[in-house]
Amino acid sequence: MAPKSVETAPEVLTGDPKHAARATRSAGRRMRSRLLDVASRLFKERGLAGTSISDIAAAADAFPSQITYYFRTKEALFVEAACRDVLYVARAAEQAALQAKTPRDYTGALVEAVTATDSVSFFTEALTLTRRRPDLAPLVERTIERLHGEGLRAYAGQIERHGWKSLRDPDASSRRFWALAIGVTVEGHAMGRSAAEMGAEMLSVLGDQATTRTEDNNLRLRLVGDREVSNSDSTDGEAS
């Protein structure tokens, strides 16, 4: 059963059926997006068990039936909100890192952006949940592939632009970055570490990712040669 949208777009009242359908779709997208925003905030504050569908509906000024219409279950909403959230943070991290002048600044900016929020932890809870809920796995799989694919594309672009040399296969660098972000966050939260401490730990275990050509001449580094980079994952914009 389709829900009544709380937010009725004024265009629906104009009488043109095509216009009305478009306006309804657009109002539906806005409601869906608002529910995801509110759910992300509440889930990050209180966890899955501490947040109910009615809490989210109340905070989003919506009906509980709208949540089940758009997302079916609380768990499915949790996973979708977490996947969307980690992709936002990944994009914000790449934006922040664009200004970096050296490989070390680049890694530092990425790490700072990723550890400053609770998004990796939220996403990790979604990954853990998915293990016993295989019906929710496909979205999580696509999200991991996009994190790796977009990370690789951004890193390869940065290396190319600055003429840096990657110390390892750039594809493995992106996958290593995210696996370490998850591992360091899981450990860090259990250890009661602050965001700054997790950032420092992540920098320490990541080590240097790339070097400038000048450093290269000075430091006798082993180089992974420039590679053709495939970025087939990066064109799909659906979950952004």
Added chain:
Amino acid sequence: MAPKSVETAPEVLTGDPKHAARATRSAGRRMRSRLLDVASRLFKERGLAGTSISDIAAAADAFPSQITYYFRTKEALFVEAACRDVLYVARAAEQAALQAKTPRDYTGALVEAVTATDSVSFFTEALTLTRRRPDLAPLVERTIERLHGEGLRAYAGQIERHGWKSLRDPDASSRRFWALAIGVTVEGHAMGRSAAEMGAEMLSVLGDQATTRTEDNNLRLRLVGDREVSNSDSTDGEAS
């Protein structure tokens, strides 16, 4: 209230009070250990939510009251079983890696041993649980410190014995190993990867950890010099 031990040690019947007390302590230790063994197996098969105290008691041929006597809550038993389990696997991995003739074989043996079991995943669930149960955090913190400390000690010993050169700070190498083990496992389970696939992914993101001196001369590698290694964490044997 002290539980009645299902397994009454025959020595208790000898009449010597000191002997009897020692025998009771020893029977208690055996029961505790059996409960941890059974709990580990069931939790790994069915997860925390899918396993009850009565299930564990029935499988261990014990009374539910013995579980609450030794561990208080199911969550505390879960965390203790997971910590013990990951330390066993870490030790088994170091044993398996002792035979390695090259740095690459050494890393390969560690990775194979760690990804062949469900223990890292079990431990990760314990870490996630601890985040909202700070009362259970101290054991988890000690376990992470021991994983890092014992990993460092074993790695430093191996490097020393073979005359290998570590490519990075050995301390960071041990911490990186465990953070990646957690990250790759969490991602791998959500992606439905097999143990072999997780092992391959882990080797790929770990990269080379050390080099032999011959390779060193051939490959132009940047070296982290030999360091004084502190292993103050490695003497405590309580949870083994």
